[in-house]
Amino acid sequence: MDLLEKIFDAGIVGAGGAGFPTHIKLNCSVEYLIVNGAECEPLLETDKYLMRTEGHKIIKAMEEVAKKIQAKKLIIGLKAKYKEEIKALKRTIEELNSKVELFLLDNFYPAGDEQILVYEITKRSIPPSGIPLDVGVVVSNVGTLVNIYEAINEKPVIDKYVTVIGEIKKPCILKVPIGTSVDQCIKAVGDTLIDDYAVILGGPMMGNIIYKEETQKEFITKTIGALIIIPREHYIVERKELPIKHIINRAKTSCIQCSMCTDMCPRNLIGHKLRPHRIMRSIGMSEGNENILMEALICCECGVCELYACPMGLSPRRMNIYLKDELRKKGVRYKKEQGITSAKEIREYRKIPVNRLISRLGLSKYKGISIDGPFEVKSHRVHIPLKQCIGKPSNPVVSVGDMVSRGQIIGKVHRGQIGANVHSSIDGKVCEVSDYVVIQSDDNEVIS
Ligand code: SF4
Ligand code: SF4
Missing domain, CATH: 3.40.50.11540 (NADH-ubiquinone oxidoreductase 51kDa subunit)
Structure with a gap:
């Protein structure tokens, strides 16, 4: 093979x-x-x-x-x-x-x-x-x-290493069976230091945010590498939960066209025609200029413009995500430009020091904390999504009541398809097949 x-x-x-x-x-x-x-x-x-x-x-x-x-x-x-x-x-x-x-x-x-x-x-x-x-x-x-x-060596992807940090008793790295709930991961590290919290799935700049009450319904996948527990009222949570209507209104009324978002944009600095300040201005007009709005399609959603650059606390990144969605619904595609673009000379001086970024994000108290592990979590119940990647979901090849073993294939894609096979991460019995395959074992959850 x-x-x-x-x-x-x-x-x-x-x-x-x-x-x-x-x-x-x-x-x-x-x-x-x-x-x-x-x-x-x-x-x-x-x-x-x-x-x-x-x-x-x-x-x-x-x-x-x-x-x-x-x-x-x-x-x-x-x-x-x-x-x-x-x-x-x-x-x-x-x-x-x-x-x-x-x-x-x-x-x-x-x-x-x-x-x-x-x-x-x-x-x-x-x-x-x-x-x-x-x-x-x-x-x-x-x-x-x-x-x-x-x-x-013929071993499929069934476990994931995850950094767990923030308002947590024991910041550490966990080795977790895919499909383990976020709640189980948090409990495995000795629970949180605060009662009401949010969890960033991934990094603070690009990760998605869920709330405490959602942690039992969110599961570790092949792409989640970190859980960062922060207070629910944290600046990052506030910024990410602003409704898009509010973001658009604020763009119209408060953008001072200082162009800091564009000046600091990493994609603009390597030579891409991505100018978030012009997108924000275009949104402020009654009819946006589609040529400018299309630039949103080449935004990598790094968050520099909204979490670091903008002095007015506006959200060009969220605006770009919204525009991408709208343009794609209309079938608009960015025309791939030919030829090599060139970076701006000033780029070297506009790199964002990570320590300054951490302080701007209000995360300094978690910086430099010693991290233990890895600790292995043995989960007794996993929810394994049949789709964990770009492309098509895998097709389930198991049914409710089947006994499966760790590493056994439970969702398949065809070789030519964009998608990926999915495997069971524990030994147990299949108890649900939907968008997820839910597998239950008799073991108790253990951290070792
Ligand atoms: S989120 Fe997009 S527009 Fe904003 S800085 Fe990053 S690449 Fe540029
Ligand atoms: S940095 Fe903020 S205020 Fe300045 S142009 Fe960009 S969105 Fe507008």
């Missing part, structure tokens, strides 16, 4: 958040294989943990992937401040006599956005609405590489 078949069978999707099926991404030939170890969202620790402890798997998997995609340059991009991780990876590279190189990044946000990472390493700007493949590059997250190593 070749590498792509093994990856397909194992149900691997991008572990860094986007969730693109890996067997499709790697069906190409390119010059560069770049592994994203930047972990640029504040407070996250999962990828650093993997680079410290699973370097052998990452490097071995990189060598195998590079053979498949004929990449000549194999590079892990990580921050120069990750001293321990650099030491561990260098040692492994030497032991394995590998040609993998390390590229050391400054500590800025969003160093891990794949377009920014590609620019930093290759000095090639991916065209607006393009992908790294357009400039001869494949980018994969370190967690994805660990999963590829396991797939080579």
